Amino acid sequence: MRFKRRLSAQSTPNLIPMIDVVFQLVVFFMVSTTFVITPGISLVLPSSQTAEPVAMSKLVITVVAREEIYYNKEKHTLASLNTRLAEITEAEKEQIKTVILEGDRSVSYSLLVEILDVLRINGFKGVNLRTREK
Numbered sequence: 171m172r173f174k175r176r177l178s179a180q181s182t183p184n185l186i187p188m189i190d191v192v193f194q195l196v197v198f199f200m201v202s203t204t205f206v207i208t209p210g211i212s213l214v215l216p217s218s219q220t221a222e223p224v225a226m227s228k229l230v231i232t233v234v235a236r237e238e239i240y241y242n243k244e245k246h247t248l249a250s251l252n253t254r255l256a257e258i259t260e261a262e263k264e265q266i267k268t269v270i271l272e273g274d275r276s277v278s279y280s281l282l283v284e285i286l287d288v289l290r291i292n293g294f295k296g297v298n299l300r301t302r303e304k
Contacts (some may be wrong), residue, residue, distance in 0.1 A: 192231040229266045231289070233273040236281055248284060268296040 181244040239246050
């Protein structure tokens, strides 16, 4: 007498665990990706042979001209930038480890030094100048 097997071999692969793993990878990469916050202005950055990549920070100062200075996306003058930086609390300053300073090639050296002074007066010490590689 022959007995009939109750369990039969599945011939189709189970896709649900693979879909779960792919979904978790997508969520991981979405969470771990950082986005750059820069205003939509065109800059011609000065070139440097020793330029190094720098991790993006939460504070980017972009200088186009004396009357056109951007704090992330907010447009300021030198005086209003000083008051805006003075409004930042100490807890927020601890989260901002470095400041990225971007300046157009035509911006004068004295203006960049004035902005560096404003940053130092307000307690920011780690300032990186953004350049492009040659």
